[in-house]
Amino acid sequence: MKVTLIDYGAGNLPSVERALLRLGVPTERADTANGLAAASAVILPGVGHYGALIRALDENGLRDALLASIQRGVAFLGICLGLQALYETSEEAPELRGLKLFPGSVRMLAGAVKLPHMGWNQVRRVPGGSRLLEGIEDGAFFYFAHSFAAIHQSGGHPNGVLATEIRATCEYGAEFVAVAEKGNVLAVQFHPEKSGEAGQSVLRNFVRLAA
């Protein structure tokens, strides 16, 4: 199996490639809708500005192609901004539309002392567990680098609605979504490609789920 990485110019794309290479998984890059047509597993890496990601998806016709492949049942993993893009909107670029696969919006971690939320923080599963975190101890540390997040409101959702896609959370200023899973749509706010052994395990789990 080959993993297709959406190439919109994200700085962490080569790191994700290297991490998959270490697992012995071949990758290819797709920067157009055509590149996604035959994909069997897709990763949307992302780092930087939400607006840059959404604009790049729209300008290159990748939005519809990505949604179509998800519709077909292709396993999808969003990383960092790739998770945030799955919600309806983001405070970082309120004029733009997200992919709207999950309800709610992404907001600034305003309660935090310092932003970005930068470094290694612990991730806790919600009841029911997580497929991406299988085999990884609860409370394991992952590497985060972001200022915006899908903020979890007491037992609920970014917008206060019960959300079944939330599989694990992290806390920094506020409790936010660290891992989201719904069918073939999987996403993590942290950077598995930079999270040591625990991160490698998340990528390995994704590849296994995609196979």
Next chain:
Amino acid sequence: MTLARRIIPCLDTDAERVVKGVNFVGLRDAGDPVELAARYNAEGADELVVLDIAASRDRRPTFLQTIRRVAHELNIPLTAGGGIRSLEDARAVIRAGADKITVNTAAVLRPELISELSAEFGAQAVVLAIDAKKIGTRWTVMLSSGRASTAVEAAAWATRGAELGAGEILLTSVDRDGTQIGFDIPLTAAISRKAAIPVIASGGAKLPRHFAEVFRDGFADAALAASIFHDGRQSIRGLKQFLADQNVPVRLPC
């Protein structure tokens, strides 16, 4: 759940070899960057910094090759810098495999560089390196590896840097660098309290208790050191265990 305090080994390179200096002068060879990077990655380092201390134009391709080779060894974040003067320089370093870049002198001379880098790569990728020295009663920003002073006050520069879009500050005490008598706690505390972004303390570390002090009393978010790790006197694993015993939140290596 707590954000862990980070331990960051630093490789000062002359483009292809790791060197170590005392107060920025008197350089000695300390090994191969790729070997050291692999060792620190396995030992539980939270990130790695690679600096090109010579930062000469003609040696640039060699430094980029070093970044590529080091990045290949890591599954933790990599920061690279030294001599980054333009967006173009930064692009080359990011393309070679760095997750973040540090800027120092060029940002003091032209602060808008910080905004340009932040707009292109995101704040999380821009580390403002500040070399500070106490002159009279104030901490002054120094340039050219600590040799030239400026009229800029360190805390004011840190605040400005954060406003311009830097995502972190790498704060080096020129007075303490290479002395091994401990981090400059008052300097680190002053900048950490003022800055709205994380601060990495650097300069003067030798003993595990120095790290405990800079986290507890200096409010540092991360601590960086070079030679004490290179020569094997202090293992990262051992340091983190010490910090955990002192109730400093750290990510213990598995």
